[in-house]
Amino acid sequence: MREAMREAMRRDDRVFLMGEDVAAYGGCFGVSLGLVEEFGAERVRDTPLSESAFVGAGIGAAIAGMRPIVEIMTVNFSLLAMDQILNTAAAIQHMSGGQVRVPLVIRTTTGAGRQLGAQHSHSLETWFAHIPGLRVVAPATVDDARGMLAGALDCPDPVVVFEHTGLYGLQGTVGDAPDAADIDTARVRRRGSDVSLVTYGGCLPRTLAAADTLADEGISAEVLDLRTLRPLDSSAVAASVSRTHHAVVVEEAWRSGGLAAEVAARIMESSFYELDAPVGRVCAAEVPIPYAHQLEQAAIPQAADVVAAARQAVD
Structure with a gap:
């Protein structure tokens, strides 16, 4: 996932990452380690502890022409931004008659198995898959972890990427420059x-x-x-x-x-x-x-x- 973000940020100056502890700390699970040193604090932004605020900022940036990657630390925290996700990101294209698109990528961790307790072990993908206007993807291989982010960034619609915490340690080999994986097919x-x-x-x-x-x-x-x-x-x-x-x-x-x-x-x-x-x-x-x-x-x-x-x- 880190390499996918690095490649995207090198390829397109409009891409930036924002979320809690994504810069100096490198992300709660270490996914963004080293990115702030390479791209600077303007493009790897630590945010306040307010999911509604920074998801809303990501929506605004996407509407204005940027390609934001918004990291929500764990999926339970997405509940604090559901109004932004459901009522704005997913609905605004329809409500504007197609005049406004929201090319936003939201990354969040999901799942159990790491003894994080009841509040941090949810699998809420179905909630998001229920919402028209969103795309929802769940990479499960190293190839897809690296490739599907590019596909999500190319999508004109808001995309929610669910990264299972138990897969962060998965090892494998990918090509030097994998094509953007499609985000449509099984x-x-x-x-x-x-x-x-x-x-x-x-x-x-x-x-x-x-x-x-x-x-x-x-x-x-x-x-x-x-x-x-x-x-x-x-x-x-x-x-x-x-x-x-x-x-x-x-x-x-x-x-x-x-x-x-x-x-x-x-x-x-x-x-x-x-x-x-x-x-x-x-x-x-x-x-x-x-x-x-x-x-x-x-x-x-x-x-x-x-x-x-x-x-x-x-x-």
Whole structure:
């Protein structure tokens, strides 16, 4: 993510980063370390502790022709700026009859697994994916972390980028100058023929691990990474289900009213006659995420839970 921001700022003088502790401290998770030394305090801006104020400033800068990247430290803090995001950033193009665009990128961390307590372990992507006027993306690989930001900055609409805290330590190799990843389509991460495991973000590594276990048992699982949560790539989901005839949707958010429910409904609408069994869901327990490590791990989806759901789907 740091390299993606560095490349964007070198390429376009209109791009700047703003948020709490992004400059001198290098960001709460160290994502912006070294950027202020390279680009200066005008383009890497520490903000006051007021999400509504600095998200609003980012909206104004975007309308005025800049390309701001606004970092909200963790997704729970986005609640303090929901009026700006929902009622202004997402709505102003429609309310202005197309005269005003908001090319704003909001980056925020999401998810559990690092013992950050109930208030800092939310997975609220579904809330944002519910809002017309926004684009919502969730990179889950090093390639997408580096490439999807460029795609988001090229988009004329406001884009919310969800970065799972558990993926910041993910290692991998990318090319010297990757093209901007598209922010429209899902990606098959593993081909399979028996069951489609549909997921995104922090659940992707666990779902791939589950697919490895299932392969040892003779079950061929296809893993589909949604990547973009709004707009959903429904055609990719339908294509995967048409190959496997079974589906399990995996997400770290709570089960009730979650994105998994939306994906399952779309499968039923588009692919009902392709299914040989009901669509399964693997989601977080319906509790505030616990702080204690053992309880936290028990509350969020693990590879073993995905394996069990896939077995049930194909039995």
